[in-house]
Amino acid sequence: QTVVTQEPSLTVSPGGTVTLTCASSTGAVTSGDYPNWFQQKPGQAPRPLIYGTSNKHSWTPARFSGSLLGGKAALTLSGVQPEDEAEYYCLLHYDGTYVFGTGTKVTVL
Amino acid sequence: QVQLVQSGAEVKKPGASVKVSCKASGYTFTDYAMHWVRQAPGQRLEWMGWINAGNGNTKYSQKFQGRLTIVRDTSASTAYMELSSLRSEDTAVYYCARGFAGVAGLDYWGQGTLVTVSS
Numbered sequence: 001q002t003v004v005t006q007e008p009s010l011t012v013s014p015g016g017t018v019t020l021t022c023a024s025s026t027g028a029v030t031s032g033d034y035p036n037w038f039q040q041k042p043g044q045a046p047r048p049l050i051y052g053t054s055n056k057h058s059w060t061p062a063r064f065s066g067s068l069l070g071g072k073a074a075l076t077l078s079g080v081q082p083e084d085e086a087e088y089y090c091l092l093h094y095d096g097t098y099v100f101g102t103g104t105k106v107t108v109l
Numbered sequence: 110q111v112q113l114v115q116s117g118a119e120v121k122k123p124g125a126s127v128k129v130s131c132k133a134s135g136y137t138f139t140d141y142a143m144h145w146v147r148q149a150p151g152q153r154l155e156w157m158g159w160i161n162a163g164n165g166n167t168k169y170s171q172k173f174q175g176r177l178t179i180v181r182d183t184s185a186s187t188a189y190m191e192l193s194s195l196r197s198e199d200t201a202v203y204y205c206a207r208g209f210a211g212v213a214g215l216d217y218w219g220q221g222t223l224v225t226v227s228s
Binding site: 036051052089093 | 159169170204220221
């Protein structure tokens with residue numbers, strides 16, 4: 001069973017920058033894994049932010065960006081706002097199936 | 110505008126089955142896929158499976174093989190997720206989400222359906 005691992009929690013100051021990562025137990029994450037990133041706030045459905053490693057949806061704020069970093073998928077939040085406090089999940093594609101990451105709780109403090 | 114509207118909350122006994130619907134509007138239903146994702150209370154998101162709404166082909170997470178069935182009714186632009194042999198660990202919010210551009214990702218999500226399994 002494939003495991004996708006994220007940092008459990010990260011803390012960032014308002015206006016700061018934070019990078020979340022997403023690692024696969026099968027090896028390096030590549031663009032062929034089509035990394036997606038989602039933001040979820042309590043009691044709400046997930047909100048898609050990034051697809052295909054680095055592509056933004058029409059509603060994704062410019063301060064969110066996706067990339068590959070050191071064999072992992074990465075989500076960088078630049079100029080963090082208080083409303084960015086949330087849980088963030090990555091999603092990787094494996095031969096027609098998908099696996100969500102363990103999730104990262106981002107606290108803005 | 111794209112909308113996915115799911116059926117209402119369900120309470121089921123262990124061993125029973127549940128069928129959740131997801132009605133799509135605002136786009137051509139058969140041009141996209143539909144995924145099902147669940148989230149147990151306080152837990153992470155869990156991908157369950159998906160259906161190509163055009164040809165009806167499905168793919169399921171190995172975890173749910175044999176218990177999960179995803180079908181669609183193209184005339185009603187609706188996808189259905191049926192989970193059988195329910196146990197307490199299946200208590201969760203179940204979401205449908207539209208898959209786009211082949212396997213590129215998920216964009217629009219339903220509001221979620223709470224399924225509670227309790228004796």
